[in-house]
Amino acid sequence: MLPSLANAYFSQNDQGEEVFSFLSTFDSPRNAALEKAASAVPSTDPTIVHLNPAALRLPEGKKHVAEIHWQTGDMAENQGSISYTSYYKQYLFQISYNWLDYGSLDGYDEYGNETGKEYNPFSQLATATVSFPMKHIHVGITAKIASDHLADDAADRTAWGAAFDWGVSWQSSSRIFGLAVLARDFGCLLRDYVDDDEDTFYPMSQTFGVAFYYRPVIAPRLTIMAESDFPRYAEPKLDLAGEYALGQNFFIRAGFTRAWLDLTRDIKQLVSADSRPDEAQTARMLSAGLGYTSSLFSLDYAFSYLAQGLGVEHRIGLRVGF
Secondary structure (H helix, E strand, O other): OHHHHHHHHHHHHHHOOOOOHHHHHHHOOOHHOOOOOOOOOOOOHHHHOOOOOHHHHOOOOOOOOOEEEEEEEOOEEEEEEEEEEEEEEEEEEEEEEEEOOOOEEEOOOOOOOEEEEEOOOEEEEEEEEEEEEEEOEEEEEEEEEEEEOOOOOOOOEEEEEEEEEEEEEOOOOOOOOOEEEEEEEEEEEEOOOOOOOOOOEOOOEEEEEEEEEEEEOOOOOOEEEEEEEEEOOOOOEEEEEEEEEEEEOEEEEEEEEEHHHHHHHHHHHOOOOOOOOOOOOOOOOOOEEEEOOOOOOEEEEEEEEOOOOOEEEEEEEEEEOO
């Protein structure tokens, strides 16, 4: 039954129907440096909820955490997130606001000629998360409201959408390894981009994921992470990352992303197989970053290299617990 259900749900005939792909770009410096592979690792970085709401934790001795992070690069002029995290009884909760400003873009007609118009597209995302522990696992859910404004032409308008995420995390009593199962961006448009008296409810990415982490006994300061994502409207991909603690306060991070289709091509090319696929689904491939954590604040930085000549991204984040 499972292959049949997977083939029915993950239909490649529906490619191109996904909207609001910007929801997956609101990564903190830590998440970006680890290439989204950290979903299974319990974290005091509040933006871990964008990967797995069940992984959220508060720093020891802190009741509230406020965080802001900002990024810039060739794909966005100004992008960032602000969040507040606290708890009530055994429940953790968080609210956040995220924005994405693409800067000023020149307009072109269908023939590729400049129209003389300038556009300032702007995307926003608001989230509310609840995470709570059970006996052996943590469970979390996130509700999302997003908007996307592209143009100010007569028939154009701001599109709105709603979605939810969920996650379930398990950690061994030794804390050497852990697992997580999660789902992101299960939702659709509530109002589309064109004011034509009809709304087309295009879906969002609807992504399932399975994540894992391991701390080797011979190198307890190292955490190895992996996640495999299965979007409904795109090829599945694999995220690999490592984080190494230098003492109690400093961290070095690096991550790698590759589509399973490209991994198949690479493996078959190594063994000189004639049946390797011709397609390629390369995305962001490599990121790295640094982190500093103290009892007063945490500071993170990440650098991401975008594949296929799409440029680079820089991220910096600050969070304070009190």
